[in-house]
Amino acid sequence: MPDFSLETEHGGRVAGVDEAGCGPLAGPVVAAAVVFGSGVPADLALVIDDSKVLKAARREDIVRRLPSVPGIEIGIGAASVAEILTLNILRAAQLAMRRAVGRLPAPPALALVDGNRVPDFGGVPVRTLVGGDAISLSIAAASILAKVTRDRIMKRLDQRWPGYGWAGNAGYGTAAHRTAITVQGCTPHHRRGFGTVRKQLALILTQGDPA
Structure with missing residues (x-):
């Protein structure tokens, strides 16, 4: 389980930063x-964990509780x-991470970032942590917020662009989603x-070729 030791060790305002949605097709x-x-x-510390190991209902519950935490900045x-x-x-x-940090009330003294690449946060010191969402409570909370926010976006898009299963697959390349691309084509929200995605679009051309 992640803990708050890195944040406490630093002593200043430490931001945990994470993203969601690098892998989906849309x-x-x-x-x-x-x-x-x-x-x-x-x-709350007892239930916050890497978003990938939490069930959707638990993630939603944590996101509902976070705004009421004293002193929290999001x-x-x-x-x-x-x-x-x-x-x-x-x-x-x-x-996206730079924009998230930029929407905090003030620049943090340190940003703990999940992964091994150092983003440019405009002078904010950065410490990267591979598997950081299983180490730092701040990163884990950020991972949950990013995941829930993106899932909600995909559910809204699913209502406007039905047939791809985004409410359930969040845009990831499931078999049903890939098949839907070959049947319905792409939307403006697909990552062409x-x-x-290019492979599925090529199948449309192949299927339409009488030869």
Whole structure:
């Protein structure tokens, strides 16, 4: 389970930063930054964990509770499908994280970032942590916020663009989602630069060729 030792060790305002949505075939990449300015309540620290190991209901419950934590600061940022196509997914994810940090009330004294690449946060010192969402409570909270925010976005998009199963698959390349691309084509929210999407679009051309 993650803990608050790195944040306590630093002694200043430490932001945990993480993103969600690098792998899907559709939708934006979303990032969150979280500062627990007065520490993490003990009952909440017991349930915050890497978003990938939590069930959806537990993630939603944590996100509902976070705004009421004394001293907490939250920033959310995203990068669009167009930006993913222009920048590539890695740079778009870093852009989303930079936007999330920029939406905190003030720059943190340190940013703890999940992963091994150092984003540019405009002079904010950065410490990267591989598997950071299983180490730092601030990063874990950011991972949960980013995941829940993105899932909610994909559920709304699913209502406007039905047939791809986004409410359930969050835009990831499930078999049903890939098949839907070959049947229905792409939406403006698909990442056309991704190889899997190009492959599914190529199947449409093959199926339409009488030869």
